[in-house]
Amino acid sequence: MTPVTDEQIAEQIAYYSSRAPEYEDWWHRRGVFDKGPEVNARWEAEAAQALAALTSLDLGSDALEVAPGTGTWTVHVAPRVARLTLVDGSQAMLDLNPVAAREDVRTVVADIFAWDTEERFDSVVFTFWISHVPRERLDAFFAGVARWLRPGGRVFFVDDAPVAATESHVAGTAGQTMVRRLQDGREATIVKNFYRPDELRAAADAAGIDLDVRSTPTYFQYATGVRRTEPD
Numbered sequence: 220m221t222p223v224t225d226e227q228i229a230e231q232i233a234y235y236s237s238r239a240p241e242y243e244d245w246w247h248r249r250g251v252f253d254k255g256p257e258v259n260a261r262w263e264a265e266a267a268q269a270l271a272a273l274t275s276l277d278l279g280s281d282a283l284e285v286a287p288g289t290g291t292w293t294v295h296v297a298p299r300v301a302r303l304t305l306v307d308g309s310q311a312m313l314d315l316n317p318v319a320a321r322e323d324v325r326t327v328v329a330d331i332f333a334w335d336t337e338e339r340f341d342s343v344v345f346t347f348w349i350s351h352v353p354r355e356r357l358d359a360f361f362a363g364v365a366r367w368l369r370p371g372g373r374v375f376f377v378d379d380a381p382v383a384a385t386e387s388h389v390a391g392t393a394g395q396t397m398v399r400r401l402q403d404g405r406e407a408t409i410v411k412n413f414y415r416p417d418e419l420r421a422a423a424d425a426a427g428i429d430l431d432v433r434s435t436p437t438y439f440q441y442a443t444g445v446r447r448t449e450p451d
């Protein structure tokens with residue numbers, strides 16, 4: 220598998236900045252993503268299943284959300300914690316995140332692969348992010364998540380199932396990259412990996428995180444996890 224370069228990561232962030240105004244059409248099943256009431260209802264029911272897993276998790280009082288984007292999941296995290304830190308590479312995505320505008324929420328614009336902190340959190344959340352992590356950076360990413368968590372801290376993530384590769388904004392796939400088309404016809408290459416549960420569990424385990432990975436029938440993969448308390 221060809222490794223992803225820093226230039227490709229920069230292209231991925233730029234793509235999301237360009238996509239920001241139209242991003243939520245995907246989540247809310249509008250325009251080209253509208254598959255009709257029956258299929259849309261199935262999407263929403265499966266999204267509710269993943270959300271229930273987040274809701275049942277004790278996020279503690281101090282949470283870090285990686286790649287929160289426009290905040291479709293941040294709005295579910297924010298009311299449940301006292302302190303929230305958001306780190307995303309795209310200012311344009313964060314500009315549309317209603318929680319990022321709050322003065323009591325810390326917002327950082329940074330490439331997550333170049334970002335670090337001495338702070339420790341009770342929980343780390345990332346939604347529709349793990350599929351954008353290059354394979355050769357997966358172990359290091361989970362090592363970061365484990366480092367950012369206090370022992371006993373919780374992880375939640377949700378992402379696409381492989382069926383997402385059939386959406387009409389996908390113009391092609393090659394290895395761990397995917398070409399995406401914007402509404403105005405511009406194209407960009409991003410990272411898109413559909414990790415198997417055992418791959419995710421192994422990377423998390425190596426970092427000291429016990430992960431429980433589940434799937435909804437068609438659309439999503441989601442996971443909850445806990446940072447082990449014993450030294451590795």
Ligand SMILES: C[S@@+](CC[C@H](N)C(=O)[O-])C[C@H]1O[C@@H](n2cnc3c(N)ncnc32)[C@H](O)[C@@H]1O
Binds near residue numbers: 290348
């Ligand atoms: C698919 S969107 C997910 C947004 C949001 N979490 C959601 O569930 O809708 C991916 C997000 O990752 C951000 N992103 C992409 N590459 C990044 C990087 N290297 N560092 C930080 N953020 C990045 C994008 O700006 C975008 O907000």
